[in-house]
Amino acid sequence: MIGRELREQFPILNQNVNGYPLVYLDSAATSQKPHRVIEAVKKYYEWDNSNVHRGVHTLGSRATDAYEGAREKVARFLHAKSPEEIVFTRGTTTALNLVASSYARAVCKEGDEIVITPMEHHSNLIPWQQAAKATGATLKYIPLQDDGTISLADVEATITDRTKVVSVMYVSNVLGLVNPIKEIGEIAHRHGAVMVVDGAQSSPHMKVDVQDLNCDFYTLSGHKMCGPTGIGALYGKKALLNQMEPIEYGGEMIDFVDLYESTWKDAPWRFEGGTPIIAGAVGLGAAIDFLLEIGMDTIHEHERKLAAYAYDKLSMIDGITIFGPEQDRVGLVTFNLDDIHPHDVATVLDAKGIAIRAGHHCCQPLMRWLEVSATARASFYLYNTEHDIDQLVKALLETKEYFSDAIG
DSSP states (O other): OOOOHHHHTGGSSSSSSTTTEEEOOOOTTTOOOOOOHHHHHHHIIIIIIIIIOOSSSSSHHHHHHHHHHHHHHHHHHOOOOOOGGGEEEESHHHHHHIIIIIIIEEEEEEEEEEOOOOOOOOTTTHHHHHHHHHHHHHEEOOOOTSOOOOOOOHHHHOOTEEEEEEEEEEEEETOOOBHHHHHHHHHHHHOOOOOEEEOOOTTTTTTHHHHHHHHHHEEEEETTSEEEEEEESEEEEEHHHHSSSSSSSSSSEEEEOOOOOHHHHHHGGOOOOOOOOOOHHHHHHHHHHHHHHHHHHHHHHHHHHHHHHHHHEEEEEEEEEEEEEEOOOOOOOEETTBBHHHHHHHHHHTTTTOOOOEEEETTHHHHHTTTOEEEEEOOOTOOOHHHHHHHHHHHHHHHHHHHHHHOO
């Protein structure tokens, strides 16, 4: 059950926008939410709402069970060794900032290196810029091939014995490609560096096994994988998490507090100070149940077919430029149309009920590498169909005609 049959489970998709049936092609920015997730959050607030880990009353126990149960679901979803390797965060951005601020700033010093790529989302670029500035480390970039892919020979040439951290996105939110994370991690480990993975765009779309990848840290955002906004997770190997210092202090993350000294709980709780995002975690757990019932391999294959179909259909439009490699795409296609600004393209499509994303996609260095200021992006998920792509192509042809007539 995927595509059209699944669409009915997403209430927001059953509406008209500007007089047209909604065609939602912006799931790389945020996915829509099925009834199950919405009801799980609603049920928590109606029946179990309480703070966790503190009260001995029934509601407190139920809330704690639901919160820690969600942690167990994330651990299983990523095939982590234990739930203690999962830290709840506000999302990928917070998780990457935690690693950069706590781990990298503690282990890096002047002369050390932090290695990333020019394709990174700002969330996996700016934290490392700041860590490098704070420690005196050098920020280095693995160069990109002409089609945006990474050569392992370039990885070998960039990572050295001075490298302490390598951080790379698993899936590009612009180019739609899957990076060779496992192989990059093997090279990083040979040089004594840790491997950090930005999993914002991979977690919703493909099976992830952090033990097989042997990454040291992995991040995800719940809102991109049918879960609520404001909830995500950091996976970290237990030994690394327990050597890291918290960067937020307050209630719940402490072991013992005296007037002048305090000690912390073990990971992951030392990183979850204050009242956590309980309802968000419950919703994320429900989203994981939903995705696993469908099957991550099924989702991945569905999106791979949609991306190939979209690439073929869009390639037939005169004057279009599609960015990234043709083969093995995750579910998105980024493009520009003639000399029409992407924001104008998106505005015309919105008038026809079609939602796409236009802009730099939080990847300004990559835009400069592509020699454009912005692009349009259509991204697909488990509720999209070939019909949605046909509607996109039809609307793009009408957009070309509209601007041709306006200029003429």
